[in-house]
Amino acid sequence: MHAQVQPTEEEAKPGRVVRLYTPPATLSGRLWSWRYLILRRVTQLGILAMFFGTARYGWEVAGRPLLTGNLSASEFLGVIPMADPFAVLQQLLTMHVLDKEVLIGAAIVLGFYALIAGRTFCAWVCPVNLVTDAAGWLRAKLRVPDFCSLSRNIRYWLLVLALILSVLTGVAAFEWVSPISMLHREIVFGIGLGLTAIAGIFLLDLLVVKHGWCGHLCPLGAFYSLVGRIAQLRVRFDDSSCTRCAECVRVCPEPKVLDFKLAAENGLVASGECTNCARCIPICPENSLSFNFRPLIKQHNSTATQQARRPS
Amino acid sequence: MEKKRRDFLLKTAQGAALAACGGLIWTHLLRQEASAAALALRPPGALPENDFAAQCIKCGQCTNACPYDTLKMATAGSNMPVGTPYFEPRKVPCYMCPDIPCVPPCPTGALTKSLKDINKARMGLAVIDEENCLSWLGLRCEVCYRVCPVKGKAITVENHPRKISKHAMFVPLVHAEHCTGCGLCEQACPTQEAAIRIINPSLVQGKIGEHYRLGWTREDAITQDFAAGAAPAPAQPSSPDVAPKEAPGMDTLNKGIEY
Structure with missing residues (x-):
């Protein structure tokens, strides 16, 4: 994986x-170098807290419920x-x-990610990212080698399979099996066995394949990768x-997107697969990324x- | 060239086989989840279970809107389709708010907004276990009758002769036509385990079929010769209650009887 992007004779300047x-x-x-990480955690936990507070404590702003529902469908301040x-x-x-309410809601979210933010959902909103980032951090600490290699295209196959099975089974x-929805629902509405699925993802990412769930399997991530291209x-x-120097590639959860030639x-x-997680930005010694x-x-x-053209 | 084609076909076949295996396991999971649905009691206005399962996006906005915390979201491994709203009447019944606050927040239409009158909701059907009902055992209870919000219609109390004494029993009877399935009766039932319970009607309700016609409910007389070989009845397919041309009740037991 790294071999493709390590500086070679002809690439190095x-x-x-x-x-x-x-x-x-x-x-x-240090804190400054963690600025995007801190911002991401604040966003992820903030969104969770808004859902949680509205469901459990009835948080309101000007008499309107703050954020009801969950990531599957929600309503912000009773209007959006x-x-x-x-x-x-x-x-x-x-x-x-x-x-039409849910159709408008889907159009709003789709429009936001497709036109503005790209695959930002995965790194800034999705609660599973907290779990997989923790697994990734521990994996690096313990220097766990990959158990096997998986194609990063499996997620696209699962995406297609999910659509076909929706037609065939009628649900x-x-x-109906999404660990993302399960985790989010069980945080907002009450704990159940969905957390075992999350433990499974944690172990997969920690011990089996690096970035196993988010980078290889998750069909929702695949969906947003396709959506986030433009x-x-x-x-x-x-x-x-x-x-x-390829420091950015080393921290990137989707290393293929940092192809220097294309960049x-x-x-x-x-690439639409870039989650805009901004790990690469503070780590670049030359500030080449922003x-x-x-x-x-x-x-x-x-x-x-x-x-550059102007003769100095 | 030939090898390339072979490789391509082989890869495609391998991929397809893997996808088919994965699809089968996935489908099995889905069917298992969905099969638990018969036991789930849904919020008022819920679509028939198959449509509800497809349309409910599992967002929990109905549960947020419920002022009594009646509605809950099924967690994984809880014997209910994961993530869907349900309620357990013995714990918290539906108090049948007249403004039905749980229905409007539903963004997908899994709970139909056409439900305007909570008395028309059909969340389930109360069913009495007569062997463990205090009233049916000859005691005075009638708690279910008294708490029923559709009073005197969904549950009535009828006289019933008692074997061991001259005193009559006063027994509750449920009328499916009016029962909303709110579960106040199940919650209030004083027996250790509720002797009246809310159940999905499809699990308990029978259907007499079209070939039974209850003469005493009809104005016009039922006259039709069912004898074998008789001339077919005059065609009059105007209402479903009219006798079908060929009597479906005809079988070996009543064929060819001569009086």
Whole structure:
């Protein structure tokens, strides 16, 4: 996996010293380097807390329920409906006519991820990410080797299978077995055996395959990978400062998306499989990576090229 | 070229075989989950179980709206279809709020908004275990009759002769036509285990079929010769209560009897 992207003779730039990442010495420096991680955890836990508080304690803002429901379908402040577009797609395939409220909700969520945020759901919203990140962290600490290799395309097959089975069985096939929904529901509404499925995912990620669930199996992640291709929020890649040290690839949960050749061509990480988790951004010793929106990235890159052309 | 084609076909076949195996296991899981549905009592206005299973998105907004915490979300491994709303009347029954607050929040239509009158809800059907019902044993109880919100219609108390004395028994009878399945009776039943319970009607309700016609409920007389070989009855398929052309009750027991 790493071999493809490690600096090779022709890739490494002549005249550039490859520096590796050194963690900041001061606490404030460390906290700054964890800024996206902290922001992600605040977002994930904040969304969970809003669902939990509304369900258990009836949290309200100006007399309206804050956020009722769960990630499958919800309503924000009693006005904005939201729904899981993948769940709604499966339900529509069971040949049932759904109320327009859930269709509008699914369109809102789909529009947000497809046009703006990309596969952000996986790294910033999904509660399973907390579990798999914990497993990944422990795995790195314990230096667990992979038990076997899995294709990262299995998730797309499972996605297709979920849609076919929804037609054949007449129920939303993934929703009825989804450990994501189970975990989220059981946090919001009460504990049950769904947590055993989550323990299974934790062990899979810890002991069997690195990033096993989120990176190889999860059909919802596959769905958002397809949806997130044209989204505007991207990790910008500055080819002129990059030394190909590949520190970013080492921390990336979807290492294939950081293909330097493609990134240099596009000036950004183009793959829909990028979860915008921003692990790569603070770790880059040259600050070659940053969040930005597509049109701005284009503008940046064209000025950068002009400056590079100008004889100094 | 030939080898490439062979490899491609082989890979496709392998992939398809794997997908088929996975699909079978997955389908088995789904069927097992769905088969538990017969025991689940659904919120008011729920679609028939098959449609409900397909349309409920498991968001829990109905349970959030329930002011009595009657509705719960089935957790995994709880013998109910995972994530769907249900209630257990012996613990908390449905108090039949007149404004039905659980139905409007449903975003998918799994709970139908056409339900405007809570008395028209059919969440289940009360069924009496006569062998363990205090009233049927000859004691005075009638608690279920008194707590029933559809009073005097869903549960009535009838006279019933008692074998061991001259005193009559006053026994409760459930009328499915009016019972909403709210479960107040099941919660209130004073026996150790409730002798009146709410059950999915499909598990207990029979159907007499079209060939029985209850003469005493009809204005017009039933006259039809069912004897074998007789001329077919005049065609009059106007209402379902009218005798079918060929008597479906005809079999070896009543064929060819001569008076």
